[in-house]
Amino acid sequence: MKNLVGAAMFAQSGGPTSVINASAAGVFIEALKQDKITAVYGAAHGIKGVLEEDFYDISKEDEKELLLLKNTPSSALGSVRYKLKDAKKDDTDYKRIVEVFKKYNIRYFFYNGGNDSMDTCNKISKYIKKSGWDCNVIGVPKTIDNDLFGTDHCPGFASAAKYIATTVMEVCLDAKVYDTPMICVIEAMGRNAGWLTASSVLAGYKGLGPDLVYLPEVAFDINKFVADVKGVLAKNNNKCIVVVSEGIKDKDGKLVCETVGAVARDSFGHAQLGGVAATLANILKEETGYKTRAVELSLMQRCAAHLASKTDVEETFRAGREAVKAAVRGTTDKMVVYKRVEDKNGNYKCKYSLVNLKLAANTEKTVPLEWITNDGTYISDEFVTYALPLIQGEAKAPVEDGLPRFARLKKVQAGKK
Secondary structure (H helix, E strand, C coil), rough: CCCCCEEEEEECCCCCCHHHHHHHHHHHHHHHCCEEEEEEEECCCCCHHHHCCCEEEECCCCHHHHHHHHHHHCCCCCCEEEEEECCCCCCHHHHHHHHHHHHHEEEEEEECHHHHHHHHHHHHHHHHHCCCCCCCEEECCCCCCCCCCCCCCCCCHHHHHHHHEEEEEEHHHHCCCCCCCCEEEEEEEECCCCCCHHHCCCCCCCCCCCCEEEEECCCHHHHHHHHHHHHHHCCCCEEEEEEECCCCCCCCCCHHHEEEECECCCCCEEEEECCCHHHHHHHHHHHHCCCEEEEEEEHCCCCCHCCCEEHHHHHHHHHHHHHHHHHHHCCCCEEEEEEEECCCCCCCEEEEEEEEHHHHHHHHCCCHHHHECCCCECCCCHHHHHHHHHHHCCCCCCEEEEECCCCCCCCCCCCCC
């Protein structure tokens, strides 16, 4: 809908990243400049902030602090994992959202997140359109998992990949200093898509990478895994570095992490993953008798802003700005995406486009099977070519007293809570 005049609402959802606040900075700074946007709000804890009328007046923030968001990790407004029900079965939440939007004249809504968040954004967009309330809805992408459809890569992935590759290099140096046998199993995030685990081969590009890599795109066989490790040990002075995805599954689709007991699930029905490295390390210790270590990167890979990619930060900031520009032009029911292009010298460049929210919400992008090599135990050079341009440059918060100075928002209440 073109020529809408009213307030803008922005919310963050899903797992935090080292650059999700760069999206927020882009949305806020651009929205505050737009004549058609009369007020800018930031919802506390995603869609729940809208439902509970709990949000902040961003115009009250200092521009310096908004710019510092570019280098501040995690979700500055707070995040949420809240699943909206099917509106045909229960539209209570949707009616409440429209009620709040009307009360505060919200004409622009931006939702920042991954697959599940885009599902929420898509549902809201469709319901609002049917309700008759004019509001342009734009999804702002985010996920270190890099599995959103329609975009060359996702905001947050490159910084997480840079952290994983760097950490693997450091672990590789540490684990091989002694003249005794050593097996190290490193666990990276990734439920169904192994992009993060694959990023460990960037360390191999520098000669300090893993010997074996296992992604969820390929069925995992424990007996083959043990044989693979023993094969490396025999050729590598009894040392082996393995990187596995937390989401690896057997041929029947059962998560390896479920072999040690039941796992909890979130509101979207997703298993709470983790513990794969420890499980496999214990098995290898029993099989070989060698010293083993399990390293679960866990939360560190999500919010390691000290190793953020400048390319990632700047692209993410611009993605937030592009979302606002698209909405003000009259675009709705879309998500911002990245398109990879080359300049006249063949260098990587990023352009922005839009894809339907429905596609972004319901389609998952996995690592191409042709990139998974060595009988499912390594990743090809095509991945290195794909990922290397994305991790370039350094982007760190300014330092105070030897520690990073992250954004400090006032969070002046605008909603009635």
